[in-house]
Amino acid sequence: MPTLDVVDLNNEKVGQVDLADEVFGAEVNNDLLYEAVRQYQAGMRAGTHKTKVRSEVAGSGKKLWKQKGTGRARIGSVRSPLWRHGGIVHGPQPRDYSYKLPKKMLVGALRSALSAKLRDGELKVVRAFQFAEHKTKAAALALAKLETGRTVLLVDNGDNPNLELGVRNIKGVTLLATREVNPYHLLGHQSVLLSEAAARKFSEALAK
Secondary structure (H helix, E strand, O other): OOEEEEEOOOOOEEEEEEOOHHHHOOOOOHHHHHHHHHHHHHHHOOOOOOOOOOOOOOOOOOOOOOOOOOOOOOOOOOOOOOOOOOOOOOOOOOOOOOOOOOHHHHHHHHHHHHHHHHHOOOEEEEOOOOOOOOOHHHHHHHHHHOOOOOOEEEEEOOOOHHHHHHHOOOOOEEEEEHHHOOHHHHHOOOEEEEEHHHHHHHHHHOOO
16 A cells, blocks of 8 residues: 655645555556547547538539530539539548547556556645635745646645636646546646545545
């Protein structure tokens, strides 16, 4: 069972927390991580690509010349896909790229991502993200003391308006609730800061 030091916003040790070995000490499955990230990115695609078929491009529907007798190839419309500026055949159309991943695969990927971050020393547990005011300066100072990387993921459980307002304008900082965290977020940030409540929540929810 991994035991992590709990620090305050000054990066000073104030306690310890025991976490589930199944969640924070699991074997890292790279295949699961790949599938989870791929599924999340597929869901983010807008899918708004669109080409015009022959019924949608501009141009008259008049037959350009008579069917026979001219010696030229027969043609019915200037909007034919064979012609320049004509319609596009089999071009991309709007679609939804999202798909569901089995729950067991997603939970396994979360365990792998959390375990990988802990193994690499890129995960810290903070007692609580309690700020007296909602100023960006206070949040930035706390992150500097916590020695985070250029990109940092903050995970908190409860409603914390001072934290939300304090970090929303800091480049490279993402704030999520535990229920919103995906392996994509964990792997996409250099550092992960969990509140003690969030760490316990992960430990309980993902160990089942």
